Amino acid sequence: MATKVYIVYYSMYGHVEKLAEEIKKGAASVEGVEAKLWQVPETLSEDVLAKMSAPPKSDVAVITPQELAEADGIIFGFPTRFGMMAAQFKAFLDATGGLWRTQQLAGKPAGIFYSTGSQGGGQETTPLTAITQLVHHGMIFVPIGYTFGAGMFEMEKVKGGSPYGAGTFAGDGSRQPSDLELQQAFHQVQGSSSVSVYFTKLKDLWPEYDSILPPPSSKEYADQLEFQRLLQILMGLNDSFEQARGQILVMPNVPTINQAYAMVIHDESRRSVGSNFLGNSGYNEPTAMQ
Ligand SMILES: Cc1cc2nc3c(=O)[nH]c(=O)nc-3n(C[C@H](O)[C@H](O)[C@H](O)COP(=O)(O)O)c2cc1C
Numbered sequence: 001m002a003t004k005v006y007i008v009y010y011s012m013y014g015h016v017e018k019l020a021e022e023i024k025k026g027a028a029s030v031e032g033v034e035a036k037l038w039q040v041p042e043t044l045s046e047d048v049l050a051k052m053s054a055p056p057k058s059d060v061a062v063i064t065p066q067e068l069a070e071a072d073g074i075i076f077g078f079p080t081r082f083g084m085m086a087a088q089f090k091a092f093l094d095a096t097g098g099l100w101r102t103q104q105l106a107g108k109p110a111g112i113f114y115s116t117g118s119q120g121g122g123q124e125t126t127p128l129t130a131i132t133q134l135v136h137h138g139m140i141f142v143p144i145g146y147t148f149g150a151g152m153f154e155m156e157k158v159k160g161g162s163p164y165g166a167g168t169f170a171g172d173g174s175r176q177p178s179d180l181e182l183q184q185a186f187h188q189v190q191g192s193s194s195v196s197v198y199f200t201k202l203k204d205l206w207p208e209y210d211s212i213l214p215p216p217s218s219k220e221y222a223d224q225l226e227f228q229r230l231l232q233i234l235m236g237l238n239d240s241f242e243q244a245r246g247q248i249l250v251m252p253n254v255p256t257i258n259q260a261y262a263m264v265i266h267d268e269s270r271r272s273v274g275s276n277f278l279g280n281s282g283y284n285e286p287t288a289m290q
Pocket residue numbers: 010011012013014015016017078079080081082083084115116117118119120121122170
């Protein structure tokens with residue numbers, strides 16, 4: 001069965017919506033993920049919206065609070081208003097009391113993305129103050145951290161987004177999300193993937209980290225780094241690899257990353273063959289968390 005990721009947002013002028021579309025592409029690029037865009041209801045009247053020069057809404061469906069419960073994971077997006085989420089989004093969350101009472105969102109992973117008008121206008125405070133909503137529902141906040149690599153350290157060009165999530169700057173409204181901001185939005189969803197995809201992504205990220213903070217060239221440091229990266233791979237594997245992870249960790253001689261990878265791949269294909277043999281059509285391909 002597909003993993004359902006809902007991207008739920010409010011956007012008055014289209015900047016958050018543009019990020020949402022990119023996040024959807026990123027989520028849908030992960031095998032087994034079904035991503036869907038949803039808007040929250042508008043609370044302002046047509047008159048007020050016209051006075052604010054808001055363009056007409058897109059035809060993305062409007063979500064009801066109860067529909068949140070269908071998702072396996074949710075990514076919430078909103079523009080900032082005085083450093084925190086727009087009231088339209090807060091009004092929607094205020095209508096989720098029934099879900100809170102029945103704890104239907106508890107344990108679901110959730111991410112956040114946002115748009116601000118200016119630098120210093122709320123790129124950090126907007127997601128940070130929104131975390132309280134997730135906490136009260138018992139949702140698990142999934143930040144981007146620095147997994148986006150070199151893009152997190154951009155200094156030459158203006159760039160929205162932070163370790164809290166993808167973001168953009170609207171400026172006076174005419175600025176559109178930059179390519180780098182869209183790339184970070186695409187990257188926001190890591191979800192689950194096969195061991196080979198997981199391994200390849202990590203291998204691609206390491207040279208980026210090394211170019212930002214070049215490691216010392218000593219042999220001792222190289223060995224230490226290899227060990228740290230081996231642990232990073234093992235800790236990122238999902239629970240279905242617990243046995244393989246345990247076997248690798250108790251080996252008397254620490255294996256190389258390639259040896260460990262071969263063992264995990266072997267474990268994955270062994271289980272996949274076993275499952276096909278049993279004819280279990282509901283079997284989910286073993287995946288690795290990133
Ligand atoms: C009432 C109001 C308050 C705002 N407060 C802030 C703010 O505190 N910081 C900021 O950078 N931008 C602020 N903005 C600008 C919006 O964040 C900007 O219009 C929005 O990011 C555009 O996103 P959208 O195109 O998805 O609607 C404010 C806008 C309005 C209308």
